[in-house]
Amino acid sequence: VSTQSTGVIDHLTTDLLLTSLDAGDFSREAVDCFIEACYTGEIEAVTLQNFRDVNKMGHVFQVSWLSARCEGYFAEYVEGLSDESGYQEVMFAVQEAVYALTVPKKRNFLEIIGSKTLFSAEKLNVLMMEYLFSDFSSCSTAIIDVCIAMVRSNVDVLLNGLTSHLTKNPEVRLDSNSRYLLRNVDLSVCLTNHPATHGKLFAVLENLTEVAREDFQLFVSLSKSGSSQGSSKELEVKPISQTLKQVQIRSIKPVLEAKDLDVLYDQLTADESIGNLYVFFEAVMTWLVMNSGVSISATFLEKIIHVREEYEWSKISSDYLEKFIVDQGVNGLLINEVTLCSDLVDMESTGVRFPVVLLELPCEDFVQEIFRRDNIFKFTLPGVKYSGMEFMLLSSAEKDNEPFTLKWGLYQATNNLISLPRLHFTLRRCAAHDDTWQVIPITWCGAPTCDKTGNLWNWGYVKFHTKKMRDLKGSMMVGKEEVVAWNHYLSVAGRRVQLVCFVED
Numbered sequence: 001v002s003t004q005s006t007g008v009i010d011h012l013t014t015d016l017l018l019t020s021l022d023a024g025d026f027s028r029e030a031v032d033c034f035i036e037a038c039y040t041g042e043i044e045a046v047t048l049q050n051f052r053d054v055n056k057m058g059h060v061f062q063v064s065w066l067s068a069r070c071e072g073y074f075a076e077y078v079e080g081l082s083d084e085s086g087y088q089e090v091m092f093a094v095q096e097a098v099y100a101l102t103v104p105k106k107r108n109f110l111e112i113i114g115s116k117t118l119f120s121a122e123k124l125n126v127l128m129m130e131y132l133f134s135d136f137s138s139c140s141t142a143i144i145d146v147c148i149a150m151v152r153s154n155v156d157v158l159l160n161g162l163t164s165h166l167t168k169n170p171e172v173r174l175d176s177n178s179r180y181l182l183r184n185v186d187l188s189v190c191l192t193n194h195p196a197t198h199g200k201l202f203a204v205l206e207n208l209t210e211v212a213r214e215d216f217q218l219f220v221s222l223s224k225s226g227s228s229q230g231s232s233k234e235l236e237v238k239p240i241s242q243t244l245k246q247v248q249i250r251s252i253k254p255v256l257e258a259k260d261l262d263v264l265y266d267q268l269t270a271d272e273s274i275g276n277l278y279v280f281f282e283a284v285m286t287w288l289v290m291n292s293g294v295s296i297s298a299t300f301l302e303k304i305i306h307v308r309e310e311y312e313w314s315k316i317s318s319d320y321l322e323k324f325i326v327d328q329g330v331n332g333l334l335i336n337e338v339t340l341c342s343d344l345v346d347m348e349s350t351g352v353r354f355p356v357v358l359l360e361l362p363c364e365d366f367v368q369e370i371f372r373r374d375n376i377f378k379f380t381l382p383g384v385k386y387s388g389m390e391f392m393l394l395s396s397a398e399k400d401n402e403p404f405t406l407k408w409g410l411y412q413a414t415n416n417l418i419s420l421p422r423l424h425f426t427l428r429r430c431a432a433h434d435d436t437w438q439v440i441p442i443t444w445c446g447a448p449t450c451d452k453t454g455n456l457w458n459w460g461y462v463k464f465h466t467k468k469m470r471d472l473k474g475s476m477m478v479g480k481e482e483v484v485a486w487n488h489y490l491s492v493a494g495r496r497v498q499l500v501c502f503v504e505d
Contacts, residue, residue, distance in 0.1 A: 026053040034066075043069045048092055058418050059104045065159070083123045085208060090119075090127060094146055101142040123441055124157045133161040137175050144181055155185055155430050156194035163201045171209040179218050211251030247406035247425045248279060255286050261300060269307055276504055277313040277344065278320070278424040280304070282441040285324075288334060296334060301335070305343045314422070314504040315346040319354050323428065325438040354375035354380055355428070355439075355500035366497045367457050370395050371404070371448045378411055381421065381503055393499075404447040406502075427459070430496045437498065 026034075030053030033045040036053075043066070044346070046054050051073065058066035078093050084363040097109035119127070132139060151157050162181060166172050174182075191198045254271075258264035264287050268280055281304070286329050288294065310313070321339045338344050358379045361369060369375050377393045380386065392411040398404040410420060427440040 016307075026057055030054045030057060037066055037069070038063075041065070043073060046070070046073055052096060055096075055100075055104070059106075071108055071112075074109055078112050081118050083120050087127070087130065091131065094131065094150070097146045098140070098142045100387070101145060102140065110146055110149050110468075112154075113146060114152060117152055118150065121154045121157060122504065128157050128161050129164075132158075133165050134276075136161070136165045136177055140178060141177070141180055143359070144177065144184070148185055153189055153193070155187070155190040156197040158195075159190055159197050159201045162276075163197075163204055164202050172204060173208055173210045174205075174212070174215055174218075179214060182218060196489075208257055216359075244407045244409040245420060247393075247408060248443050249404075249406065250444050250449060252286065252444050255283050255444055256290060258287060261287065261294070262298070265300075265303055265307075275313075276422065277304075277308050277316055278426075278502065278504075279443050280307065280313075281316060282443045285334065285441065286444045296337075301337055301341065301398050303337075307340070308344060315344055317354070317502050318345050318347055320426075320439055320502055321345060323437055323439040324439050325429075354382075355502050358425075358499045358501060360496055360498045363495050363497055366499075370499070371397060371450070371457055371459075373397050383503075386421065398447060423501040424504060425499065425501045428498040428500050436469055439500075 027050055029045075029047070030050040033043065033054050034057045036045050037043050043054065051070070055067065055070040055074075058070055059064070074093070081090060081093060093109075093113060097113050097365075100106045100109040128147060128151070132495065147158065158181060158217055162178060166178065187198065196250055254267060255264065258267055261284070264284065268274055274283075276282055284304075290302060307313075316338070318339070321335060324335055357367075358380060359369070359377050373395075374397055375395045377395075379391050379393065380389065381391065390411045391408060393406065393408045396402065396405045396407075406425070408425075409424065425442065428437040430437060430441055442459060445459055448457055448505055450457050
C-alpha cells in the first residue's frame with residue numbers, strides 16, 4: 001500500500017529491492033500513523049506528539065496528499081487559538097512553523113499563522129517577552145520571522161521588546177538579530193500607530209555605544225526601502241531623529257529645453273523646489289556652458305538680485321565663486337559680474353562661509369565608494385551653532401530599479417536641534433597645473449553614468465575614469481534619459497576629488 005502512496009518507497013522496494021526500511025528517525029506512533037494513513041487516506045491517528053514526524057514523513061517520502069492533510073490539521077489547530085490559550089498551546093504552533101522554515105524550508109505554516117489576528121496586543125506582548133526576547137541574541141532568524149508574522153500590525157510589541165533587549169546592558173550596540181528585526185519589520189506601521197514606542201526605540205539607537213559598518217548598511221537599506229514607497233513626504237530614517245534630506249541631483253533636461261535666458265529665468269522662478277541661490281545660479285551657468293556665444297543682457301543680473309531678495313535666499317559664498325570652474329567666455333563674464341555684486345555674494349571671510357569637506361579621495365576610490373556601493377560618511381559643521389552635532393551623508397548606488405541617491409541628516413547630537421541647517425553640495429577637483437581646488441557643480445547633472453567598459457564615469461562637468469586611458473576626447477556618456485556631451489573636464493586616475501558642502505545659514 002505504501003508503495004502506491006509514494007514514489008520514493010516504490011523506488012526503494014521495486015528498483016533497489018529493499019525488503020525493509022529503517023524508520024529510526026521517526027517515532028513508532030508516527031510510523032503507525034503514516035502506514036494507517038496510506039491505507040485510509042486520512043490522518044485520524046495524528047496527535048500533537050507525533051504531528052511533526054508525520055508531517056516530516058510526508059515531505060521525506062514525497063506524499064503530497066499527506067503533506068496537504070497535515071497542513072489542514074495545522075490550520076485548524078491555529079484557528080482554535082485565542083487569548084485563552086495557554087503558553088504551551090501557542091508554542092506548539094509557533095515551534096512547528098519555525099521547524100517548517102528550518103528543515104523542509106516551507107513557509108506555509110508561517111503564512112497560516114500570519115493570515116489572521118490570533119491574539120490581543122497584551123497577549124502578544126507576554127508571548128514575545130517570554131519566547132522571543134528572553135534570549136533574543138541567540139535565537140534563529142526563523143523564530144524572528146514567525147514572530148513578525150504572528151504580531152501582524154502590532155509591530156510595537158516587537159519594538160518594545162527590542163528596546164528592552166538593547167538597554168539591558170550599559171553598552172548599547174546592535175547585534176545581528178537586532179539588525180535582522182529592524183530590516184524585516186514594518187517600521188512605518190509603528191510610526192503611524194504607536195509613535196511613542198517608535199520614538200523610544202530610536203532614542204536608544206541614537207546613542208549607540210558602538211556603531212559598526214553593518215549598522216551603516218542597515219541605515220542605507222532603511223532609507224532606500226522607505227523612499228521606494230513613493231511617499232511625497234520627506235523620509236524619516238532611524239537612528240537619525242531628524243528627517244533625511246535629499247541632495248539635489250536634477251536632470252539637465254529643463255535647462256536644455258529653455259530657448260533663451262529669459263525663458264530659463266521664468267522656468268526657474270516658477271519652480272518651487274529650487275530652494276537656494278546656488279541651485280538657481282548653477283542652472284544659469286549650465287545653460288551658458290551649453291549655449292556658448294550667448295550675450296548677457298544688462299538687466300539679467302538685476303533679475304537674479306530680485307529673485308534672491310523675493311525668496312529671501314542666503315547669499316553665495318565668495319569662496320564658492322572664486323573656485324568655480326569656468327570656460328573662457330560668457331559664463332566667465334557672469335562669474336566676474338556676480339563676484340563683484342555684494343547683493344549676491346557674502347564677502348565675509350568667516351569659517352562658516354568656507355566649504356566643509358565631507359570626503360576626499362583619489363578619483364578611482366571616489367568611483368568605488370560613491371558610485372559602486374552603498375556607503376555612509378560622518379561629518380561635522382563649523383560654528384558654535386553646530387557644536388556637539390554630528391551629521392551623516394548616505395550614498396546609495398544604482399541597482400535594478402533603484403536610482404542613485406545622496407541623502408544627509410543628523411547622526412547624533414548632545415543638544416536639541418530644532419531644524420536641520422541648509423546645505424548645498426558640490427564637487428571639488430584638484431587642478432592639474434597648480435594643485436588648487438576647483439568647484440564643480442552637480443545639481444543639474446543627473447545621476448552618474450558609466451560607459452560600457454565600466455571604467456569611464458560621467459557626472460556633470462567631470463569624467464571619472466579608474467584606469468589611465470590615452471584618448472578620452474569624443475567620449476560620450478549615455479544615461480537612461482539623455483546623452484550628456486558637455487562634460488569635457490577630466491579627472492584622471494590619481495587626481496583627488498572632494499565632495500563638499502556650503503552652509504547657507
